[in-house]
Amino acid sequence: MKDVKRIELVIDAAHTPELIKVIRASGATGFTVVRDVQGSGDRGDRMGDELGNVFRNCYIIVAAGETIAEKLIYDARPLLERYGGMCLVSNASWIKH
Amino acid sequence: MKDVKRIELVIDAAHTPELIKVIRASGATGFTVVRDVQGSGDRGDRMGDELGNVFRNCYIIVAAGETIAEKLIYDARPLLERYGGMCLVSNASWIKH
Amino acid sequence: MKDVKRIELVIDAAHTPELIKVIRASGATGFTVVRDVQGSGDRGDRMGDELGNVFRNCYIIVAAGETIAEKLIYDARPLLERYGGMCLVSNASWIKH
Amino acid sequence: MSIDLILNNLLSPPILFFLLGVFATLVKSDLEMPTQVARFLSLYLLFAIGFKGGYKLSESDFSPEIVLMLGAATATSFIIPLWCFAILRRRLPVPDAAAIAATYGSVSAVTFITAVSFLKSESVEYGGHMIAAMALMESPAIVVGVLLARWFGEREEGGQINWSELGREAFLNGSVLVLMGSMIIGLATARNGGWASVDQFADGDMFKGVLCLFLLDMGLVAAKRIRDLKESGFILIAFSVIAAVVHAMLGIGIAWLIGSSAGDALLLACLVGGASYIAVPAAVRLAIPKANPSLYVPMSLGLTFPFNVIIGIPLYYAVIKMLWSSS
Amino acid sequence: MSIDLILNNLLSPPILFFLLGVFATLVKSDLEMPTQVARFLSLYLLFAIGFKGGYKLSESDFSPEIVLMLGAATATSFIIPLWCFAILRRRLPVPDAAAIAATYGSVSAVTFITAVSFLKSESVEYGGHMIAAMALMESPAIVVGVLLARWFGEREEGGQINWSELGREAFLNGSVLVLMGSMIIGLATARNGGWASVDQFADGDMFKGVLCLFLLDMGLVAAKRIRDLKESGFILIAFSVIAAVVHAMLGIGIAWLIGSSAGDALLLACLVGGASYIAVPAAVRLAIPKANPSLYVPMSLGLTFPFNVIIGIPLYYAVIKMLWSSS
Amino acid sequence: MSIDLILNNLLSPPILFFLLGVFATLVKSDLEMPTQVARFLSLYLLFAIGFKGGYKLSESDFSPEIVLMLGAATATSFIIPLWCFAILRRRLPVPDAAAIAATYGSVSAVTFITAVSFLKSESVEYGGHMIAAMALMESPAIVVGVLLARWFGEREEGGQINWSELGREAFLNGSVLVLMGSMIIGLATARNGGWASVDQFADGDMFKGVLCLFLLDMGLVAAKRIRDLKESGFILIAFSVIAAVVHAMLGIGIAWLIGSSAGDALLLACLVGGASYIAVPAAVRLAIPKANPSLYVPMSLGLTFPFNVIIGIPLYYAVIKMLWSSS
Ligand SMILES: Nc1ncnc2c1ncn2[C@@H]1O[C@H](COP(=O)(O)O)[C@@H](O)[C@H]1O
Ligand SMILES: Nc1ncnc2c1ncn2[C@@H]1O[C@H](COP(=O)(O)O)[C@@H](O)[C@H]1O
Numbered sequence A, B, C: 001m002k003d004v005k006r007i008e009l010v011i012d013a014a015h016t017p018e019l020i021k022v023i024r025a026s027g028a029t030g031f032t033v034v035r036d037v038q039g040s041g042d043r044g045d046r047m048g049d050e051l052g053n054v055f056r057n058c059y060i061i062v063a064a065g066e067t068i069a070e071k072l073i074y075d076a077r078p079l080l081e082r083y084g085g086m087c088l089v090s091n092a093s094w095i096k097h
Numbered sequence D, E, F: 001m002s003i004d005l006i007l008n009n010l011l012s013p014p015i016l017f018f019l020l021g022v023f024a025t026l027v028k029s030d031l032e033m034p035t036q037v038a039r040f041l042s043l044y045l046l047f048a049i050g051f052k053g054g055y056k057l058s059e060s061d062f063s064p065e066i067v068l069m070l071g072a073a074t075a076t077s078f079i080i081p082l083w084c085f086a087i088l089r090r091r092l093p094v095p096d097a098a099a100i101a102a103t104y105g106s107v108s109a110v111t112f113i114t115a116v117s118f119l120k121s122e123s124v125e126y127g128g129h130m131i132a133a134m135a136l137m138e139s140p141a142i143v144v145g146v147l148l149a150r151w152f153g154e155r156e157e158g159g160q161i162n163w164s165e166l167g168r169e170a171f172l173n174g175s176v177l178v179l180m181g182s183m184i185i186g187l188a189t190a191r192n193g194g195w196a197s198v199d200q201f202a203d204g205d206m207f208k209g210v211l212c213l214f215l216l217d218m219g220l221v222a223a224k225r226i227r228d229l230k231e232s233g234f235i236l237i238a239f240s241v242i243a244a245v246v247h248a249m250l251g252i253g254i255a256w257l258i259g260s261s262a263g264d265a266l267l268l269a270c271l272v273g274g275a276s277y278i279a280v281p282a283a284v285r286l287a288i289p290k291a292n293p294s295l296y297v298p299m300s301l302g303l304t305f306p307f308n309v310i311i312g313i314p315l316y317y318a319v320i321k322m323l324w325s326s327s
C-alpha cells in the first residue's frame, strides 16, 4: 500500500494528445484514458457531436506520488486555462503488486 | 484548489436523461457522462444487451460544493430508489484554472 | 450514508472475466465495468489495438465494505502480479436508497 | 411435409448463422458483434424492409381486404395484452405481468424479416401492406401494457400517467420511427424511382447477407439470455412457446377469414405470434420501471424468437398450406 | 419551375431521410445513429466520391478549362474567408469571426455529394475534376482563418505560429486525406480496372443508400445544433443563409465565365456556397481554441447545410438552367 | 517479370489503401477507422471468404490431392513453431520465443484474402479447399506454442495446463469460429442456393471494397506498431522477413510436390508464410501472459504482413510461375 494522489482530468478529445505529452513529461508512471465521454460545463454541453470530435471529451486518470502530482497539475494548468476542462485531485492508496 | 464533493452515479442508460435534468436543476456547474458501461448489482447483471438499451448503464461524475452536492443527492434519491443504481460520494479538491 | 472502500482496477480486456470471477467470489454486492479504455504503464502503451483485444484495458469500479474490500484486494493480487494492471483504493460514502 | 419445411428452413443461411451464434455463446467463445454495429444493422433492416414496404404499397392497388387486414392486425395488438395479463398476473406481480403482456402484444421485426426471406426462398408473394401492419402493431400493446400496470398496480409516487411521455415512448421510439418513416418515404418516392435507386442496397443479396450477420448476433445474445430463464421457472418458459403458437394460429385464422394470400397469412402469423425484444422493452423500462427486464427480455428474445424463426415459421406455413389448399 | 425542382428535390429519398432525422430530434425520439458507424459512413462517402472522381479524371482528357476551374475554385477558398472575416468581426470577437470565416471558405462534402446525386436523378453529367476542386478547396480557408485570428487577435502565449502543426491540421486531416488519397488511387488504378472492380460498392444503389442513412444522422444532429443558435442571434442566422446564396451565385458566375457545363456549375455553386462542419471545425478547434464551437458548428451544420441541400441545390440549378439556356 | 508483378500489385487498390493508411500514421494525421467498425469489417471478411470457400468446396469434387493439401497444411502449423522456437529461444526468454513461434505457425487471414484478390486480378483459379486449409492451420500453432512455453518455462503457480481453456482459446476463438462456421454453412446450403442468395454481398465489388477500407485501417495500425520495433532489435526484424520468405518457399515446395495448381500454391505460400496478428495474439495473451505482446504483435503486423502483401505475394507468384511453367 502506497499513498498516491488520484488526478482525474476531463479535456477536449482534440487536445488529449497534448495533455498526454504533459503527463508523460511529468514523470508519472502511467495513466488511463476513457475516450468519448460526454459532459457539460462552463463552455456548455458537450454531448458528443456525431460528425466530428469538436464536442467530445476525454476522461483521464493518473495515479502519482505527491511531488509528481504537483508538477503534473502545475504543467497541465495552461492547457486547462486555454481549452477548458476539469481537474480533480483526491487521495488514494496504490496496491503494490 | 477548492474542496468539492465528488459524486459518482451509475444508473440505467434509459433513465440518464431524467438524472441529468436533476443534476442541472441542482445548480451543479457541470457533469461528465460515460455511456454504455456494464455492471452488476442488486438487480443482477447488466452486461450491455446488444439489441436494446435495457441492460446498459451510464456512469456519471459530478464535482460540486458541499451544499449543492447535498441538494443533488437528495433530489437524485427518488430516481435511484425507483430505478436502482449506485451513488458514491467522496472528497476531492478542484484545481481552479 | 455508509462508509465504503472504493476500489478501482485497470486490467487487460482479455483478463477481465477472470477478475470479475474474483470480484463475485469476494462477496461484493456489485461492480461497474468501463470497457475499452486506453492507457500506459510499466508494460508500455496500451492505446487500443484496433485489430484485436491485446492492447486494450478494462476499468472496473467496486464499492464494498472494509472487510470485503480487503478480501477482494487480496484475491485480485495474483491476477495483477501475473498480468499487470493497476489497483487504487480510496474512501467514499455510499448513499443508501 | 411440415418436417421437410422445418429441415429446409434449418438449412437456410440466416437460421444457420443464428445457430452459429448460439453455439459460440454455449462454448464460451470470445466471438462478439460490436454493439454499435449490431444497432446499425438493425436500423438497416428496418430501413430496408420499410422502404420496400412503402414501394410495394404504391404498387398494390388499394382494396378493402387491406383495410380489414390492417384493422385486424392493429386490434390484436390491443387485445392480446389483455388476456396475457389476465393469465400472467395469477403468477406474477402486476408490473411483470403487464410488461410481458405488452411484449407479446407487440411484434418482432426480425421474426417478420426472417419470414419474408423464408417466403422469398419458397418464392411466395406477399403484400406491402403487411409491413404497414407491422408498423401499426408495434405501439398499441405498449400503451395497453402501461395502462394495465397503472390500473391494477398500486399508485406510483406522482402516479398521474404522463400521456405525452407514454405516447412518445410508444409511437416515436427509434424502431417505429425508422420503420414508419422509411415506409412513407418509399411510398412517397415510388413515382420518382426512389426504390429503384436503392433496391440493390436495401434488397436482394445485401439484405440477405446483413440478415445473416445480424442473426449471428441475435444467436449470441439470445443464448446469453436463456441463462436468465433458469430462475424464471417452468410456467414462463411454457408461456413463451404456447403464446407464440396460439397467437400465430389466431393470426392464421384472421388471415383465413379475411381471405388474404398464403404469404400474407404467414406474415400475420409471425406478427401476432412474435414478441418484441427491442422497442417494447425500451419503452416498458421507462414506463413500468418496477417490472423486471430479466423476465420479459429473456422470454421474448431467448425463447419465443428462436422458436418462431427455427420451428414456428415453417410450422405455421405448413398449416397455412393445408388450410389454403383445402379451401 | 424552380418550385418544381425544389419539390422534386424534397421528394428525393436522401432529403426525406434528412427530414426524418430532423423530425426525430424535434419530437425527442430516442432514435440515434451509433457514433462510430456515423463516422464510418462519412469515411465511406469520401472514399466513394474520391475514388470515382479519380476514375472520371482519368477518363476526361486534360483541358485548359479544367485548370481554370481548379485555380478559380482554390482561389475562392483563399479569398472568401477575408470578406467573411471583415463583416463578422464588426459583431464578433476576432477568434469567432476568423473561425466562421474559415468554415465558410471551406467546403461541405455531403452538400457536394447530395448535389451529385441530384444531378444523377436529373441525369446531368459532371466532370471528375470537380472532385479534385473539392479536395483543393478544403484546406486553404483553414490556413487563412488561422492567420487572420493570429494577426488581428492578441498574441497567444507562445504566440509563434506552429506552421508544421497548422499545415498538418489543414492538409493532412482525416477527411482531406481519405478524399485526396482515394482520388489519387482511383486515378492511378483506372488503367488496371481499379474502379471497375469496386464501382458497385462505391457507386450506384450502395452509394445512394448509404447517403440516405448518413443524411438521416445529419438530420438528427443538425436539428440538435439548431437549438444552440437561439443564443447566437439574428445576424448570424441571416449570415448563414445569405453567405450560402451569395457564395453559390459567385460560384455560378465563375463557372459561367469559365464556360463550364451546367453540371459542373451546380457542383461549384455547392462547393463555394457550402460551409464545412467536420474538417474545419476539427482543425479550428486546435488552431483557434478561443473560438466558440457553439457558433461555427451550428451555423454551418444547423442552417447552411439544411438550406443548401433542401432549397439551395434546386434553386441554384434553376438559375443555372436559365443562364445556360439563354447563353 | 517479378518486378512487373510487384509493380502491378503495388498499383492494386487494396495495397494502395494500405499504403495510404501507413502514410496517414507517418504524417500524424488524425485519420482513424472506428474500432468497432474495424472489428466488424474483419468479421465480414472472414464470413465472406468462409462462405465462399464452403460453396467452392461443394462444387469441387473430392480428390486425394485435397486430402494431401489439408494434411500438409495442418502439419506445417504443428511443425513451424518448433524450429521458430528453437531459433528464437537463443535470444529471447522462453515465453516470448514460444509466443512468436505460435504467431508464425498460424496464419494471417487478410494476407490470404489479399492473395485471393491478387489471383482474381490475375484471373487465376484456386480451390475452395484452400479456405479449409486456412481454417485448419489457425489453431494447432497456438497449442504447440503454449505447450512449448510450459515445458521449457518455469512452472507457473497452478502450473497444470488447463486443457479445456487452451482448447477453447485455440479452436473456438471468434476468428476461427466465424471462418469455420461460415464455411460449413456455405457447404451445407450450397444445394439450396445459399451462396447464390448472398454472393453479391459476400463477393465481387463489395468484398473488394471492404478489403480496401480494411487495409486502410491495417495500414494505420501497422505503421503504429512498427514504432514498437525500435526496441526489439535487428534480429527480430530480420526474423520477421526471413521467416516469411522461407516458410512461403516451404509452402510452394509442398504445393509443387502435391502437384496442386498455381493458384493453390500461392495461397498455401501465403498461409505458411503469413503470421497471425488477431487470433493467436488474443489466445497467447491469455495462455502465455508472461510473453510481451509488444514483440509478437509488431513483428507479425508491422513487418511480416506488410512485406507479404506488398512484396511477398507477387514475388511468390513469380517463383510459382517459373516452377509451374518449367514443369
Ligand atoms: N462540475 C463538474 N463535474 C463533472 N464534470 C465537469 C464539471 N465541470 C466540467 N466538467 C467536465 O469538463 C468538461 C469541460 O468543462 P468546461 O470547460 O467547463 O466546459 C465538461 O464537458 C464536463 O465533461
Ligand atoms: N457495489 C457496487 N460497486 C460498483 N458498482 C455497483 C455496485 N452496485 C451496483 N453498481 C452499479 O450500479 C448498477 C445498478 O445497480 P443495481 O440497481 O443494484 O442493480 C450495476 O449494474 C452496477 O453497474
Ligand SMILES: Nc1ncnc2c1ncn2[C@@H]1O[C@H](COP(=O)(O)O)[C@@H](O)[C@H]1O
Pocket: A028, A029, A030, A031, A032, A033, A061, A062, A063, A064, C010, C011, C038, C039, C040, C041, C042, C043, C044, C045, C046, C057, C083, C084, C085, C086
Ligand atoms: N499510474 C497510473 N495511473 C493511471 N493508470 C495507470 C497507472 N499505471 C498503470 N495504469 C493503467 O494500468 C494499465 C496497465 O498498467 P501496466 O501493467 O503497468 O502496464 C495501463 O495501461 C494503464 O491503463
Ligand code: NA
Pocket: D103, D104, D105, D106, D107, D108, D247, D271, D272, D273, D274, D275
Ligand atoms: Na405479437
Ligand code: NA
Pocket: E103, E104, E105, E106, E107, E108, E247, E271, E272, E273, E274, E275
Ligand atoms: Na464554401
Ligand code: NA
Pocket: F103, F104, F105, F106, F107, F108, F247, F271, F272, F273, F274, F275
Ligand atoms: Na504461418
